[in-house]
Structure formats: C-alpha cells, structure tokens
Amino acid sequence: MLRRAVLQTFRQGLAQSFFKRNAVSLSETTVTHQPIETSNEADEKSVSKQKPGDESGNTVVVAPPEFRFMYPEFLPDPAMERRNRLKEKLERIDMLQRRSVVEIPEFYTGSVMAVTVADANSPNKFARFVGICIQRGGSGLRAWFILRNVVDKQGVEILYEMYCPLIQKIEVLRLERRLDESLLYLRDALPEYSTFPLDMEPERRLNNSVVPINPLKVKLRPRPWLERWERQNLQGVEDLNLPQRFYDKAEKVAKPWEKYDLMLQYRKTIPAEEQEKIFADVHSQLQQQEFKRKIRRQHSALNDSHMVRVGRDANPNQTRISGSIVPSCMLSSAGDMTFRLETYHY
Amino acid sequence: MNQADLSKLVSALRIAVKPKPRRFSCPEGPAGRLEKLRATVTALVKYERIELNHPRAEEAQGYAERLISDAIRNGDCHKHTMEMADYWLNEKQLVHKLFKVLVPRYQNYNSSFTRLVLGPKTYPGYYVGTAILELKGNPFPALQPETHNYHYWLHNVLLEEAKKEFRSARQDRNAGTTESVTAES
Numbered sequence: 001m002l003r004r005a006v007l008q009t010f011r012q013g014l015a016q017s018f019f020k021r022n023a024v025s026l027s028e029t030t031v032t033h034q035p036i037e038t039s040n041e042a043d044e045k046s047v048s049k050q051k052p053g054d055e056s057g058n059t060v061v062v063a064p065p066e067f068r069f070m071y072p073e074f075l076p077d078p079a080m081e082r083r084n085r086l087k088e089k090l091e092r093i094d095m096l097q098r099r100s101v102v103e104i105p106e107f108y109t110g111s112v113m114a115v116t117v118a119d120a121n122s123p124n125k126f127a128r129f130v131g132i133c134i135q136r137g138g139s140g141l142r143a144w145f146i147l148r149n150v151v152d153k154q155g156v157e158i159l160y161e162m163y164c165p166l167i168q169k170i171e172v173l174r175l176e177r178r179l180d181e182s183l184l185y186l187r188d189a190l191p192e193y194s195t196f197p198l199d200m201e202p203e204r205r206l207n208n209s210v211v212p213i214n215p216l217k218v219k220l221r222p223r224p225w226l227e228r229w230e231r232q233n234l235q236g237v238e239d240l241n242l243p244q245r246f247y248d249k250a251e252k253v254a255k256p257w258e259k260y261d262l263m264l265q266y267r268k269t270i271p272a273e274e275q276e277k278i279f280a281d282v283h284s285q286l287q288q289q290e291f292k293r294k295i296r297r298q299h300s301a302l303n304d305s306h307m308v309r310v311g312r313d314a315n316p317n318q319t320r321i322s323g324s325i326v327p328s329c330m331l332s333s334a335g336d337m338t339f340r341l342e343t344y345h346y
Numbered sequence: 347m348n349q350a351d352l353s354k355l356v357s358a359l360r361i362a363v364k365p366k367p368r369r370f371s372c373p374e375g376p377a378g379r380l381e382k383l384r385a386t387v388t389a390l391v392k393y394e395r396i397e398l399n400h401p402r403a404e405e406a407q408g409y410a411e412r413l414i415s416d417a418i419r420n421g422d423c424h425k426h427t428m429e430m431a432d433y434w435l436n437e438k439q440l441v442h443k444l445f446k447v448l449v450p451r452y453q454n455y456n457s458s459f460t461r462l463v464l465g466p467k468t469y470p471g472y473y474v475g476t477a478i479l480e481l482k483g484n485p486f487p488a489l490q491p492e493t494h495n496y497h498y499w500l501h502n503v504l505l506e507e508a509k510k511e512f513r514s515a516r517q518d519r520n521a522g523t524t525e526s527v528t529a530e531s
Contacts, residue, residue, distance in 0.1 A: 072349050072352060078351070079348075080363070081365050139349055255377075257376070257377050257380045260430060262409050262412035262430065263408045263409060263412060264367070266356055266363065266408075266412055267363070267367075268350070268351040269350055269351050269355075271359075272419075273357070273358045
C-alpha cells in the first residue's frame with residue numbers, strides 16, 4: 001500500500017515536471033529563485049516521522065532521522081575524490097538485495113553479536129563466533145565490523161564484512177551502546193571486559209524504542225599499551241593513573257583548534273540534504289523487509305510449538321561440536337522461505 | 347573509518363569545495379592557519395566586501411559559508427553554533443550581526459551566500475593574484491554588471507518567429523523556382 005502511494009506520487013511528480021518543462025518555453029521571463037523549496041525542506045526536517053505519500057502532488061517521502069545511526073553504511077565515503085553517484089546508487093540496490101536474503105540487524109559498537117559463516121573446512125560447514133563489536137566502518141558493500149572475544153584465555157578478533165555472501169546469520173545478543181565509538185582499548189583492558197560465553201542467549205529488551213548506553217568504565221592493564229590511550233579522550237575508561245609527564249606531552253601534542261575547523265568537519269560529513277535523499281531512496285524497502293520478517297517470525301513462533309524436531313536441541317542458539325546446527329528459519333512452515341546455503345549468484 | 351561522521355548534521359555548501367585544504371605557512375604552524383582565517387572571516391562579516399589574495403579568499407569563503415549555513419540551520423539557541431560563532435568572529439557585536447542580520451537575509455537563498463571575484467594581478471607581486479570576497483546582498487554597487495536572459499522577452503520571441511517565417515518563405519520560393527526550371531528542361 002505504501003509502495004503504491006509512493007509510485008503514484010512519483011508518477012504525478014513525473015507528469016508535473018513534464019508539464020512544467022513545456023510551460024517554461026512559453027511564459028518564462030528570467031530564471032527566478034524558488035523559495036518554496038527551502039520552506040518544504042524546513043518542514044521535512046521538523047517532522048521526525050516518515051510522511052506517507054499523499055494524493056496531492058509535491059509530498060516527498062522522508063526517512064526518520066534515526067536511520068543514519070541504524071544504517072550508517074548506506075552513506076558513502078565522504079572523501080570527495082572517491083564520490084561517484086552512479087556507483088553509490090548501484091551499491092545501494094545491491095545492499096538492499098542482500099538484506100532481503102539475510103537479516104542484518106541494527107547494532108552499534110558495544111553490542112554483543114553472534115555471526116554464523118559458511119566454512120567449508122569445519123565439520124558442521126558453519127562457523128559461529130560470539131563477540132562484542134569493538135569497531136565498525138566501511139561504506140556500501142564493504143561495510144565491516146570487528147567482534148572481539150576471549151576464548152581459552154586467548155583474545156580473538158574477527159573482522160566480518162556485513163554484505164559478504166558467506167555470512168549466513170547475524171544475531172544481536174545484546175543491543176546496547178557504550179560511551180565511545182571505538183572500543184579498541186579493550187585490547188589493553190583486563191580480559192573479563194572482553195569475555196562473553198559462546199553459548200550466550202539473546203537478551204530481550206524491555207524498552208524497544210531506545211537503545212541503552214552502558215556507562216561502564218573499563219579498567220586497563222598496566223602499561224605498555226598498544227596505543228597512547230591518554231591522548232585519545234576516552235570516556236569509557238577508568239582513570240589511567242599515569243605520571244604527569246604523559247598528560248603534559250598529550251597536551252603539547254594535541255590539536256585543540258581542530259574542534260573549530262568547520263571545513264574539516266564538512267569534508268568528513270555527508271550533507272544533511274544528501275543524507276535525506278539517500279535514506280528516502282532506501283527506507284521504504286528496508287521497512288518492507290522489516291515488516292515481512294516480523295510476520296515470518298510470528299509464523300515461525302506459532303509453528304515451532306507444533307513442529308517435531310529430530311536430532312536438534314531445544315535451544316536453537318546453542319553451538320554444537322558434533323551434529324549440524326539447523327537455523328530456526330528452516331523449521332518454518334513449508335513454502336514460507338528457503339534457506340540459501342549455496343554460493344551467491346551474481 | 348571511511349564512514350561518514352554522524353555526530354553533526356551539516357547543510358550542503360553551494361560553492362565548489364576542493365578535496366584538500368590549503369596550508370598557510372606562519373610561525374605558529376597549523377594553529378596559526380585558523381587564526382589567520384579567523385581574521386579574514388571577521389573582516390568579511392564586518393565590511394561585507396574585502397580585497398585580499400586569492401588563496402586566502404578561497405579558504406575563508408568556505409569557512410564563512412559554513413558559519414552562515416550553520417547559523418541558518420540551527421539558530422542562535424544551539425550551543426555548538428554559538429561556540430563556533432564566538433570562535434570565528436573576533437568582535438562580539440558581529441555575532442549579533444550574524445544571527446540578526448545575515449540569517450534573515452540568507453534564509454531563503456538557494457545560491458551561495460558569498461561571491462568571489464578575481465581581482466587584478468599586479469606585476470611585480472604575488473603570482474596568484476588578488477580576489478574580492480563579498481557577502482551577497484551587500485549595500486555597495488555591484489562589481490560585475492548583471493546579466494539578464496533576454497531570450498524569452500516578447501520582442502525577441504517575435505523576432506525569432508519572424509526570422510523563421512522569413513526563412514521558410516524563402517525556402518518555398520527557392521523550391522518553386524527550381525521546380526519550374528526542372529519542368530521547363
């Protein structure tokens with residue numbers, strides 16, 4: 001229904017622009033500014049919810065502002081030398097196509113996640129890893145995140161590319177944020193801050209609308225460290241207790257003027273108008289996918305209670321050394337959806 | 347890393363922004379660069395038309411546009427915008443001018459707020475030459491004559507149509523005479 005409304009708006013808009021193009025040749029005097037556009041934009045900015053396509057002409061579908069935090073990889077690399085609008089548009093189409101196959105949930109740095117990857121060399125053909133997301137980056141199809149865990153007293157980090165066709169499933173076991181955008185300091189922290197049980201179950205949140213910020217302050221091991229953490233203005237770390245000379249040198253080396261450098265900020269950001277365009281382009285499809293998944297989940301919840309499981313544990317999330325892990329989507333009713341285990345077809 | 351920074355929402359600038367910033371050599375080093383540009387931006391907001399060297403004018407244009415676009419987007423109650431205005435404008439009465447005069451002036455603009463016009467390259471001197479940086483809508487007489495598009499004015503439309511008619515009439519006449527010639531031969 002939403003799609004039809006959007007298509008209708010699009011068709012009306014097309015017809016209108018065609019009419020305008022013909023009208024111009026007859027009655028145009030000088031090229032005038034159109035102040036109407038900016039006032040429309042102002043309205044859109046104030047409206048945080050998405051506006052559905054109306055029957056009247058010039059409405060624009062706008063995504064809610066949280067979209068840029070939930071899907072940051074849809075925004076392109078801000079470096080001007082590497083911007084290519086066509087390439088970005090094609091990438092977004094591919095990203096949506098991949099998301100229709102595999103659910104890539106909303107997550108942030110500091111969330112505990114489990115990723116199942118197809119692995120030809122493992123006995124189960126799958127490899128599952130649980131860890132805390134310490135960093136995420138990349139844009140478009142190259143978007144990645146790093147999961148960290150301590151397994152048998154050995155710290156392990158794995159970089160996963162979100163749109164890699166080998167990835168079978170991404171689950172968020174605990175959705176939360178931390179005080180910093182990058183948790184690389186966990187490498188120098190005490191191991192208990194990076195340890196998560198491999199058979200951790202997904203935690204249910206009471207309040208679904210707000211992502212909680214965990215105000216945890218981590219204790220670091222004594223020096224030497226991998227980086228000079230005292231120079232990085234970290235919020236999520238306990239008092240470092242270093243001799244004063246470290247802080248003095250940090251002050252000497254600091255660049256406090258960068259905070260005021262407006263052009264530096266501009267070159268690192270995608271302007272708001274472009275962001276709105278990109279997410280308006282993409283959000284209706286994302287919402288449709290979300291909706292379909294909800295329905296599928298409800299169906300499978302109903303059917304799970306009736307299904308007889310053979311050779312499978314009651315807890316779908318437990319890793320097993322022997323025997324196969326059967327994802328829960330395979331147990332849904334026949335004809336609902338097929339699980340794609342084979343290679344990605346381009 | 348390689349991801350766009352999400353902490354601030356920034357309006358698109360309507361000037362050509364180069365991918366790399368210019369360095370300005372001075373005794374204080376990189377810190378001094380912003381000090382110099384600050385002085386330029388303050389002077390631009392104070393006098394609304396300044397003549398200076400081209401490289402500094404281009405850099406200052408970017409910062410001035412950013413300051414004004416932030417002021418328009420966020421208004422004066424926004425803490426970060428006020429901090430930036432406080433830093434970039436050395437004279438505090440200009441902060442009032444920015445929010446009370448320039449923001450209403452540029453509220454509905456769809457073009458850039460500043461104009462950079464290249465000035466004379468006097469020999470001997472600085473090779474890159476001078477430039478005049480001005481805020482649009484300033485009270486001074488225009489630097490360049492206004493160019494109007496006269497194509498769609500009534501007299502030109504009528505003349506174009508008359509020309510077309512004349513040419514088609516001439517073609518018909520030529521076609522008529524050639525036919526009569528061929529018919530005779």
